[in-house]
Amino acid sequence: MDALLADLRSALSDDRVRYDAAQRSLIAHDASVFDGGVSGPVCYPVDTSEVQAIMRIALTHGRAVVPRGAGTGLAGGAIPLGAPVVIAMTKMNAILDVDLDNRVAWVEPGVINLDLSRHLRPMGFHFAPDPSSQQVCTIGGNVANNSGGPHCLAYGVTDAHVVSLEIVLPSGEVGTLGTLGPDDHGLDLRGAFVGSEGTLGIATKVAVRLTKNPPAVRTLLLSFASVRDAANTVSDVIANGIVPAAMEVMDQKITIAVENFVGAGYPLDAAAVLLAEVEGLEGGADIDAERISDLGRANGATNVRQAESDEERALLWKGRKTAFGAIAQIKPDYYLHDTVVPRSALADVLETIYDIAKRHDLIVMNVFHAGDGNLHPLLLFDARIEGELERVHAAGADILRACLAVGGVLSGEHGIGVEKQGYMEELFSADDLDHQNRLRKAFDPACRANPGKVLPMGHSCADIQALRAVPTGVWG
Amino acid sequence: MGASVLAIDDPVLHEFAELVGAEGAVSVAGGRTRWEAGGTLSPEAQVVEAPTGIVSYRPEEMTMQVRAGTTVAELDAALAEKGQRSALADRGGTVGGAVAVGESSVDQLGRGAVRDSVLQVRYVSAEGKLVTGGGPVVKNVSGFNLPKLLTGSLGTLGLLAEIIIRTNPMPPASVWLRCEGLSPARARDAVLTPSAVLWDGGATWVHLEGHAVDVRAEQKQLMTLGSCQEVGGPPPIPAHRWTLSPAQAAAFSASEPFLASIGVGRVWASAPQPALPVDPVAELIGQRTKQLFDPASRLNPGRTP
Numbered sequence: 001m002d003a004l005l006a007d008l009r010s011a012l013s014d015d016r017v018r019y020d021a022a023q024r025s026l027i028a029h030d031a032s033v034f035d036g037g038v039s040g041p042v043c044y045p046v047d048t049s050e051v052q053a054i055m056r057i058a059l060t061h062g063r064a065v066v067p068r069g070a071g072t073g074l075a076g077g078a079i080p081l082g083a084p085v086v087i088a089m090t091k092m093n094a095i096l097d098v099d100l101d102n103r104v105a106w107v108e109p110g111v112i113n114l115d116l117s118r119h120l121r122p123m124g125f126h127f128a129p130d131p132s133s134q135q136v137c138t139i140g141g142n143v144a145n146n147s148g149g150p151h152c153l154a155y156g157v158t159d160a161h162v163v164s165l166e167i168v169l170p171s172g173e174v175g176t177l178g179t180l181g182p183d184d185h186g187l188d189l190r191g192a193f194v195g196s197e198g199t200l201g202i203a204t205k206v207a208v209r210l211t212k213n214p215p216a217v218r219t220l221l222l223s224f225a226s227v228r229d230a231a232n233t234v235s236d237v238i239a240n241g242i243v244p245a246a247m248e249v250m251d252q253k254i255t256i257a258v259e260n261f262v263g264a265g266y267p268l269d270a271a272a273v274l275l276a277e278v279e280g281l282e283g284g285a286d287i288d289a290e291r292i293s294d295l296g297r298a299n300g301a302t303n304v305r306q307a308e309s310d311e312e313r314a315l316l317w318k319g320r321k322t323a324f325g326a327i328a329q330i331k332p333d334y335y336l337h338d339t340v341v342p343r344s345a346l347a348d349v350l351e352t353i354y355d356i357a358k359r360h361d362l363i364v365m366n367v368f369h370a371g372d373g374n375l376h377p378l379l380l381f382d383a384r385i386e387g388e389l390e391r392v393h394a395a396g397a398d399i400l401r402a403c404l405a406v407g408g409v410l411s412g413e414h415g416i417g418v419e420k421q422g423y424m425e426e427l428f429s430a431d432d433l434d435h436q437n438r439l440r441k442a443f444d445p446a447c448r449a450n451p452g453k454v455l456p457m458g459h460s461c462a463d464i465q466a467l468r469a470v471p472t473g474v475w476g
Numbered sequence: 477m478g479a480s481v482l483a484i485d486d487p488v489l490h491e492f493a494e495l496v497g498a499e500g501a502v503s504v505a506g507g508r509t510r511w512e513a514g515g516t517l518s519p520e521a522q523v524v525e526a527p528t529g530i531v532s533y534r535p536e537e538m539t540m541q542v543r544a545g546t547t548v549a550e551l552d553a554a555l556a557e558k559g560q561r562s563a564l565a566d567r568g569g570t571v572g573g574a575v576a577v578g579e580s581s582v583d584q585l586g587r588g589a590v591r592d593s594v595l596q597v598r599y600v601s602a603e604g605k606l607v608t609g610g611g612p613v614v615k616n617v618s619g620f621n622l623p624k625l626l627t628g629s630l631g632t633l634g635l636l637a638e639i640i641i642r643t644n645p646m647p648p649a650s651v652w653l654r655c656e657g658l659s660p661a662r663a664r665d666a667v668l669t670p671s672a673v674l675w676d677g678g679a680t681w682v683h684l685e686g687h688a689v690d691v692r693a694e695q696k697q698l699m700t701l702g703s704c705q706e707v708g709g710p711p712p713i714p715a716h717r718w719t720l721s722p723a724q725a726a727a728f729s730a731s732e733p734f735l736a737s738i739g740v741g742r743v744w745a746s747a748p749q750p751a752l753p754v755d756p757v758a759e760l761i762g763q764r765t766k767q768l769f770d771p772a773s774r775l776n777p778g779r780t781p
């Protein structure tokens with residue numbers, strides 16, 4: 001241990017290799033409810049060569065590495081298992097180059113998502129993926145989780161906006177995946193890396209695509225007397241050939257919580273609200289806004305309101321994006337789920353979810369990316385009450401299975417991490433998982449990067465028993 | 477626990493897997509429109525055909541599940557009936573071929589890239605097994621991204637049997653303009669989301685798609701910047717694909733005819749592109765991938781993506 005720390009400190013500096021109890025206990029968690037993380041030394045590199053050095057030192061000492069961004073992940077992806085070396089990327093946070101000729105920006109992975117879009121806005125561009133956590137989460141985390149956000153409905157999630165990556169492999173080699181041009185020669189290793197949850201290596205530079213700011217934006221708030229009416233409106237909009245920039249639904253419970261929290265002007269008496277945004281040129285935006293309003297009314301919308309000003313629009317979005325913060329008024333803890341179902345199944349699945357919560361005697365709230373069928377049931381609980389978290393897990397399992405049963409998948413944007421490993425075999429066959437494991441091993445033959453994540457036990461890089469066996473006493 | 481929900485029950489796919497088997501060099505022929513892509517197939521390879529037919533089309537979900545041997549023309553006809561289209565270009569080939577090559581359409585900026593549109597793949601592995609990667613819905617981060625890996629892999633990692641692609645609404649209006657006295661960069665900057673901006677070293681072509689009122693407004697705007705005429709479509713496209721950065725493509729010059737796709741980095745030129753520099757680490761990962769997926773090199777021998 002001392003030798004490992006000494007090597008790391010000589011490669012970086014004393015203050016950028018932390019091993020104090022406070023740091024290690026902080027780093028043992030991310031934004032998920034999962035315990036069981038045990039952190040080894042926590043390193044804060046400032047450039048690629050330091051990341052490379054850390055990788056090599058970890059390898060020499062037989063340690064795994066876990067990349068970490070802001071730690072806002074909800075599937076436990078950044079949780080260190082078995083006392084690995086944690087590589088915290090937050091000090092690599094420079095926007096290196098905004099290249100308007102190629103319409104890309106080269107950034108370091110520690111850049112905060114919202115900082116990037118703020119930086120680009122005056123130039124007439126933005127980075128399209130806008131997770132609700134965008135004020136704190138990093139581009140590296142977005143890449144690793146292939147994150148989405150409300151505005152990914154029309155624009156696509158992170159992988160559509162990452163054109164090239166500099167990576168450090170777990171073996172310490174530095175390479176570049178993808179080019180700024182069309183990637184239809186060579187394997188799309190860039191595409192394989194995005195969404196790999198830190199298991200294929202560490203991204204040290206990212207070239208992101210710049211999206212032009214649209215001149216016209218229309219934001220609509222539609223109120224409904226039932227969640228079903230809101231869900232049906234969403235699938236009707238898509239079925240009618242309209243792909244809005246965003247379509248977000250909130251049910252009554254969350255709407256009330258949000259309204260008390262930020263006063264965004266949401267109706268308190270609606271069973272559900274639909275926040276829909278269309279972007280583009282003035283004429284088309286008006287047409288789409290009109291058609292969405294009509295489809296809402298046809299589905300029984302009790303009120304349709306269009307934001308009159310940028311301030312009003314910003315406030316409506318602030319409500320949506322702080323939804324999770326608003327929960328604290330009701331219960332101290334929440335478990336945020338993430339599944340995807342076919343859009344046409346939304347209304348039925350939501351009903352099932354309310355039933356499941358009732359059966360487990362839990363409060364559930366729904367706030368979700370309705371446009372792409374991406375559900376986010378929020379289960380509220382109090383961790384201090386014995387048995388509540390167990391009920392939350394049981395309800396979560398029922399919800400996942402209900403989504404799989406209608407042709408859905410396990411995760412739309414939070415990833416698998418440690419959260420859903422155990423369900424992978426319900427979605428995929430053994431042969432499917434074997435091929436996923438092969439992809440992983442092509443990048444990381446020795447299973448050194450973030451082992452114990454994504455693939456279920458029984459697949460080579462998932463087996464962290466060996467790592468767990470390291471006696472914690474050895475580490476301090 | 478029961479079987480995985482993505483378990484394959486389509487007997488046609490299982491027949492295809494049996495046809496491919498677990499031994500001997502093998503390749504799939506689509507429309508043979510890109511038969512030489514990535515090199516010449518070793519002569520000893522047995523050539524099979526992928527199963528055909530649309531399995532399920534859900535326009536309201538914007539998804540299409542189709543067997544790999546189905547022609548892009550058939551796909552397009554089915555999509556057109558519901559006012560939709562996909563990122564795949566009809567070059568006379570099959571859906572499987574288009575995905576295996578991964579080459580996007582001239583309208584890539586409007587229709588999206590092929591690699592972004594493949595939601596789920598089913599393929600026969602080198603061991604003769606059917607494997608599913610990805611999933612049937614439009615947003616999915618459940619596990620490693622095999623669809624990305626297979627798209628553009630020229631059938632060297634698995635032989636595509638069935639694909640689910642994302643579809644898109646057909647824009648209500650579409651206009652191709654040919655402009656003189658208008659630089660491609662200026663044209664690109666002047667419009668919000670062109671479906672294509674092409675440049676042959678002299679004239680600039682712009683493909684505008686969307687609501688009629690928007691298309692008219694942008695057309696008017698372009699006409700004030702240069703001398704633009706409505707034309708039926710893009711100019712003839714030279715044979716050889718070059719891969720450059722968007723900036724390099726915009727600055728391309730050659731004595732022979734060429735066409736540069738602005739904002740994409742694609743140039744179609746009259747001569748083949750000199751070998752591209754290869755990142756050694758990417759090459760290493762690629763070799764290991766091939767080794768892990770097809771240790772005996774039986775899938776499309778002679779070809780390299």
Ligand SMILES: Cc1cc2nc3c(=O)[nH]c(=O)nc-3n(C[C@H](O)[C@H](O)[C@H](O)COP(=O)(O)OP(=O)(O)OC[C@H]3O[C@@H](n4cnc5c(N)ncnc54)[C@H](O)[C@@H]3O)c2cc1C
Binds near residue numbers: 150
């Ligand atoms: C309130 C709240 C709202 C959220 N809303 C959304 C949302 O709308 N959409 C959404 O998609 N997600 C959302 N999330 C989840 C989370 O914010 C995203 O997954 C985010 O992208 C994680 O970024 P991070 O920097 O916090 O990464 P971390 O949590 O630190 O890490 C996440 C994963 O990325 C890996 N990683 C980090 N950096 C690198 C790197 N440089 N190279 C390789 N791997 C790396 C880690 O090992 C880990 O597996 C939300 C979370 C919270 C708490």
